[in-house]
Amino acid sequence: MAAPPLSLRGVYDSLRVPTLRDLVFSAKAYLATALALIVGFSQNLENPYWAVLTVYIVLTPPESGAIRSKALFRFLGTIGGGMVMMGVTALLGDQLGVLVSVTILIITGATFLRQTDRTPANYLWFSGGITAGVVGLTNLMQPTNVFDYATARMGEISLGILAIAAVDSVFWPRPMTPDFLKTMADWRGQARSWLVDALSLTAAQSSDEDRRQVLRQGLRDMTKAVGVIDAKAVQLPFDVIAMAPRGRQLNLVRRQVVELIADLAGVEIWARALRHDQTLHTDLGEALEQVSRWVEASPDQPDDRTEAHAAEGEALIAALNARHDALDPAGGLTLATERGLLSRLAAFVGDWADLSLALRAVETGGKLSPRLDQMARQAKPVRSVDYLGAFFDVAPMLLSMGLTATIWYWTAWSSGGGALLFSMIGCVFLIGQDRILQSSTGLLTWILTAFGLVFLYQYAILPRVTDFPVLIAVLGCALLPFGLMMAMSTAGMLICVYIFAFLGLQSAYAADFNQSLQTLNASLAGLLIAFACLYLCSYDHARFAARRLLLAVRRDILDIARSRRIPDRERFLFLAIDRLALYFPAAEQLFGAGQLPRVRMIDDFGIGINLLTLRHSEPDVSPAMRAVLQDLRVQAEQTYRAKLKGRSDGGALRELVDAALDNPALLTETTRGRLIEALTGMHLALHDEQAPPPGEIIP
Template sequence: MPTLRDLVFSAKAYLATALALIVGFSQNLQNPYWAVLTVYIVLTPPESGAIRSKALFRFFGTIGGGTLMMALTGLFGDQLGVLVTVTIGVIAGATFLRQIDRTPANYLWFSGGVTAGVVGLTNLMQPTNVFDYATARMGEISLGILAITAIDSLFWPRPMTPDFVATMADWREQAGAWVVDALGLTATQSLDEQRRQKVRQGLRDLAKAVGAIDAKAVQLPFDIVAMAPRGRTLNLVRRQIVELIADLAGIEIWARALRHDRTLHTDLGRSLDAVTVWVADAPDRSDPATDTHVARGDALIDELETARSALDPALGRVVVMERGLLSRLVAFVRDWSDLSLALRAIETGRRLPPRLDRMARRAKPVRSVDYLGAALDVAPMVLSMTFTTLLWYFTAWSSGGGALLFSFVGCVFLIGQGQILRSSAGLLAWVLTAFGFVFLYQYAILPRVTDFPVLIAVLGCAMLPFGLMMTMSMAGMLICVYIFAFLGLQNAYAADFNQSLQTLSASLVGLLIAIACLYLCGYDHARFAVRRLVRAVRRDIIDLARSRRVPDRERFLFLAIDRLALYFPAAEQVSAGGPIARLRMIDDFGIGINLLTLRQIEGDVSPHVRSIILRLRERIATSYRSKLAETPDDSALRAMVDADLEDPAVLAEPAHGRLLEALVGMHLALEDEHAPPPGEAIP
């Protein structure tokens, strides 16, 4: 059922549409319906920050796409075949850039590609019209952008920052509860592996916050609040979220290693209780007690580091595990405090402390990019447009240009969305429904309504329900898009029945070709993404092992967590809503982090121990190359790690504390992979 927010969305869209049409018709613009289409697309999602950022991207994308097509037409206007090929190349390039950019900024490439496609493909047979058509479209799109931003600013603006802060508060609450559960794995009653499964599932859910922050970091600086968050502050929040997820993954591994079959050191329980109490006492949102809580965190860090220093790793592997857990808890407390201060700065507009401000300036997001996946997503569009072009060339069909345009439009809204093609018949039904409304408007309403206010009122009878449909289903968005696309391709002031039928036939043929190519090039996006992400993490570990220079910790960490954040939703789709089959991503992450620690201390150890680390690196590279070849065998690597842990030279090394922690951490990850618990084994 429609909610109040849905009704507000529909009302704002109608008001912006009325404003755009009043200006467009009064100024005798070529086709004001392009402005209306812009209103409905830019208004989704309905938050003010998203609308403003999307409007900006739409403006620059439209200007860029239109200008580029004018330049290309000036160069190749007398060579139709070359012009068609170059236009398809521009559209494919823009769509490829859109697919590799996972943030809302990809709308810049989307709008640029759409503008290039509409301007170029609509005027292929009359290239002399490109300049007039492109400038008219730029003006009409700009009108729609101004209309929706003005209406949104004046009527029911919906700020994003409070929702974002509330979402982050919920995330911190979940993370705090997760830490308590994970530390509870050390208790003697932690015999049930189902509880451990629950803890790991919680870690997966927490990792999904990275994608949400990537979206909001683009939109929040445009928010309609007194002090909009700065981009670098949002980058700092993302950085701390990534650091915390890495801390939590480490806590889970080390705490699980110390469960019921281990003998804990007498002082460790006191440290675990102190962390649990500190997390439970964390203030909500931008509470004035935040500074006090952070000061308590600093004192807790000192206490944990003192407890860690008091443990001699030479006393045995259990003590080394306790040191490892305490190290992870120190990092967790520090990162938790930094995140609290960053979120307070976002909510209140206060400046960051100098130390965090310096971190924020360096906190550039590192994201995983799958170029092959983007190319496979673009392939059906290129195939569809190429086939339609050949059909047009060999049949000399008068509406071939229109079919080419709708072949492009049919693909551009559907690529990368594997679930959209469940019902091709339904998709065609929405197109026919949209065209039915266009016919009704052009031949039953427009000729009989001569007063503009009455026309706006009549249009409201359709636009208000359409606005509600857009918020409730994909079908509503497709109907709105095709209605105003059909209107935009025809004369805005006089209806031509033959042109309307040609547009309908061209759209249906182009859409059928697009659907056929999408089916032909279709593949299981989720399974493909899972396999690619797993292979990417394993290649990263090979690079860590073989690199001549010591790799950058933050780059590996941020890239690995970003891939984990992408992996979990894809793995859930593969498992069809059931338990996620663990494809060793968390274990591989543990191997990588501990290998990175070995690389960082490699230059500070004796030559003999350095040679031990070098042999271990070579073995890790060999093991992970076998995993890439789908012939995994970690027995030799496990044996080497266990032998190194017993090596007297390692135990006698002055820097043996961090060295032993890294080796034990690697041992735990390999042991976990060797014996997966029930429910996580791969079928």
């Protein structure tokens, strides 16, 4: 298992030979630092070191779109956090105990919101909480200074934002869109190969479990694209290319990727059920060949052939639907399964073509067709949010800051405010991480390294360097190597940030030895309290997340079964795939890089989506069949209530589904095709569920 990224071992493992991109990154940081210090000192700003700290925070990641979006969130968060603290101090400045308590609640509230937002936009909450902490906690004993301190910090951080934005725009800007398109091209290539392999499961020799598990491993890897798109959708609209992608286009890309993952999961289930060539309808093999050829002919990156290929896809969908309609669902389980596979393939072809057109619009900056534009307007991302997990992550911060404030209150500790500040900072960087002791050791090492460099700078360099250009050159001797380290490890960024944080907490124009030691003592005390609270409140994040995600999918199916209103299909689908995308990384941490146990979430997803189809069909069936479907829903509710409690239903739901398939009344329904396909899909998922897994991730 890999070491935590902030641990000594984790940082050592991340180091490598610097590349040209690393050198450019380090040079940008240094130039922005020089620019910020030149302007700050020439204009006699109160503490220009805050501007430099902003440079090193905003510069990661190094792509221009990410830098610009992060700069905007930093600016808004700083303004918001500063104004909130000015308002709170104006109301409660004469009640120190209440002011401390409210400040702690503001910081933990911002951190909670940050933990619930999985996109880079959470930096807005991060910077707001940090600003509220720095402004509020450093001026608790002198509330009258909050207004001047907050406005000065806003100006200095704005200077840092402008410095890095200017340097990045002039000096080797790095666009994000080409890398994003290449990532999507790689994903499409992976999906293409996966589909061809999945369709070969219909062959007689393809029925062994190991090969099927390899396919599900591949599906696991493809879900990672959801997280990539979530990050890039926030950053790409700020890219430096002439026609930066619009958020609407990126939402459409995300929607189609989610749809394709669902299509592929369905294809795997339906194709695996057709294990013997001799049972296939004579035309199905030809249809599978047509789909394979069409997908393999699609360009990796959208180009001038994209629209023509999408038009071929429309013709292929019509042919697949014609084959589908020609099969009588009453002909038995095999024909019903073939119909289901043809339906999934038609959906896959349509979603693949729409993704190609959406990526073409991202690449060229062109407009979407009216149909796709309408889809894009409705393609609002649906993400799974675990509020309980976010609360557990924030709890150590609340405990740490509360304990520090209590010690400060009872002992009249002169460094209590500083300890409270660093208690917050220690929690901010370690929240949500496993192996707290290893991470804490690393973080403490990097902070002490930063303070040692600050001590050297203030008492060995500043007294001997009186010329500003020489001072900038001397700073470069440290900043350039740490800039290279930043490109490889978070530790490099932490060292640079803490260097300028220590400098920012002191006078910018005169070094004070006693104040320096007081800052060090406060930081160590606050950090040790934070580490202790984080360790006491630590838990197995991966196991907790995997269990919660699996239970969430099962609760969704329970809601489908019992809800009076029919749940929205797209919301269920998007939430299920989003949870799969979160589930697999957690499962990887539990089981290492090896093969994962059978993924129950895929089986539950198959049951849920088909149960939802049956619910949509209920108004259109006869009273007798409606009673059958309602009985099935009642049993599904009971089954999933039992699953949520860790119990089995003894196969009762599967027996009821099979009985519904054998019911003669089913063949008299006008919507029998849709009903038989949905019941067959549930039958396949429930049959798969009975196979003994190598292990399961829920106690």
